[in-house]
Amino acid sequence: MPSEFDLIRRHFDRAAAHCDLAVGDDAALMRPRPGMQLAVSTDMLVAGTHFFADADPALLGWKTLAVNVSDIAAMGAEPRWALLAIALPAADEGWIAAFAGGLFDCARAHGVDLVGGDTTCGPLNMTVTLIGEVPTGEAVTRGGGRAGDELWVSGQPGLAALGLAALRGDAALAADGLQRCLDALHKPRPRTALGLALRGVASAMLDVSDGLLGDLGHILERSGTGAVVDTAALPFAALLATGADAALARRCLLSGGDDYELLFAAPPARREAVQAIGARLGLPLHRIGTLTDQSGALLLREADGTLQASPATGYDHFG
Ligand SMILES: Nc1ncnc2c1ncn2[C@@H]1O[C@H](COP(=O)(O)OP(=O)(O)O)[C@@H](O)[C@H]1O
Ligand SMILES: Cc1ncc(C[n+]2csc(CCOP(=O)(O)OP(=O)(O)O)c2C)c(N)n1
Ligand SMILES: [Mg+2]
Structure with missing residues (x-):
């Protein structure tokens, strides 16, 4: 039976590209580049709550990091360093590999180094802490939206x-439709390039994990605005x-969750800039509404x- 330290050495200790000291000591040592602020976020995935216990381990590994990369992208920051805390029911080396x-x-x-973490025996769950960098003062928060801004x-x-x-x-979905949906569920593609491109363009931004309307509610709350969402502008065709x-x-589409798309506001004067970013990245960007001065x-x-009025509610672990 491999020891805890065998598991770490064999599976989680890999060369780190931009870090002074990574896996193997009491703490990792990293130097932010001059002029950069650190953007730090953490999200946990728990068997039964975020995934089924028999989920494909390779896809689960991808998603564990991806949902955290998505939070850093949503700040307009560049993901850099990750810590992984994992509880495993058994030392199943095939699964862990x-x-x-x-x-x-x-x-x-996404250019991320795994620089540390923790490995214990217990009910399957994993928590990544991700550290990113963003030029000081340039992060895009949830709170910068203004009435009149367009919503994308x-x-x-x-x-x-x-x-x-x-x-x-x-x-009951058609076979190719089912495949596309399962791919989205199991292998979210964090919008890192989009988040970086929207620095200086978007006024407010977040990633959609709990559902579009619920997460929009966080922008409204932090920005002190309301919103009108045009349902005809929402991309239903691919779902149908x-x-x-x-x-x-x-x-x-409105309240499902697990999307890891970026939801953002931008002044109408930046509409062409947003469209140019979408075209350059080959990523559809949908203009779905407007922020209003009717707070909340x-x-x-x-x-x-x-x-019609809608509650801004999304996925709630205790709701
Ligand atoms: N246990 C906690 N202690 C301190 N802050 C927390 C805790 N849980 C969540 N937060 C903070 O609350 C905010 C909202 O969290 P969450 O809804 O999980 O955001 P996200 O959807 O971006 O992951 C974040 O700033 C997060 O860091
Ligand atoms: C087995 C299983 N049940 C339910 C879901 C759906 N689900 C679980 S948590 C969640 C919301 C996102 O998780 P959360 O912990 O709220 O992430 P955060 O908002 O903190 O990024 C969703 C849509 C799932 N993916 N798998
Ligand atoms: Mg969270």
Whole structure:
């Protein structure tokens, strides 16, 4: 049976590119580049709550890091250093090797060093702490939105929630549609390049983990604005193309969660700049509404022009 230290050495100790001291000592040593602020975030994934216990370990490794990279991207920061705290029910080396493989694939794709962590025996869960860098004063927070700013969302929110609904037997999807939804659920692609490009363009930003409307509520709260969301501008077509019915597609897109897309506000004068960024990155950016001066009020404008108030609620662990 491998020891705790064998597991760390074999699976989690890899060369770090931009770090003075990484895995193996009491603490890691990193130097932020001059003129940079550190952006620090942590998110935990728990078996049964965030994933099924029999999930593919390579995909789980990817997602564990990806959801944290997404938070750093949402600040307009560059992800740099990660710490991984993991509790494992057993020293299953095949499982751990596959998990580490997926995690390091994501680390490589986003320029992240794994610089430390903790490994214990216990119910399967993992927590990554991610440290990024952003030029001092240039981070994009949730609180900079102003009435009149346009509201945008990247990519294809709703796919992951549809995938989860299908796994639970609550949605019958066409085979290729199901594949696309499961890929979104299991392998979120954090929008790092988009987050960096939106520095100096977006007035407020966050990543959508708990569902579009619920997370929009955080922008409204921190920015002191309201919002009108045009439902006709939301990207429903790709969800309907999976074979999902319209009501489920709407629920997944508006409040499903697990999207890891960026939701941001930008002044109308920056509309062309936003569109140019989307074109350069080959990433669809949807202009889905406007911030208003009615603090906290979230309205949905339907295709026929009618306005209806909506609660800004999303995924809630205790709700
Ligand atoms: N146990 C905690 N102690 C201190 N701060 C916390 C704790 N849990 C969450 N937070 C903070 O509350 C805020 C909202 O957290 P969360 O909803 O998890 O954000 P996100 O969706 O970006 O992961 C963040 O600033 C986070 O750091
Ligand atoms: C087995 C399973 N059940 C439910 C979900 C859906 N789900 C779990 S947590 C969550 C929201 C995001 O997690 P949270 O811990 O709130 O992340 P944060 O907002 O802190 O980034 C969602 C949509 C899932 N992915 N897998
Ligand atoms: Mg969190």
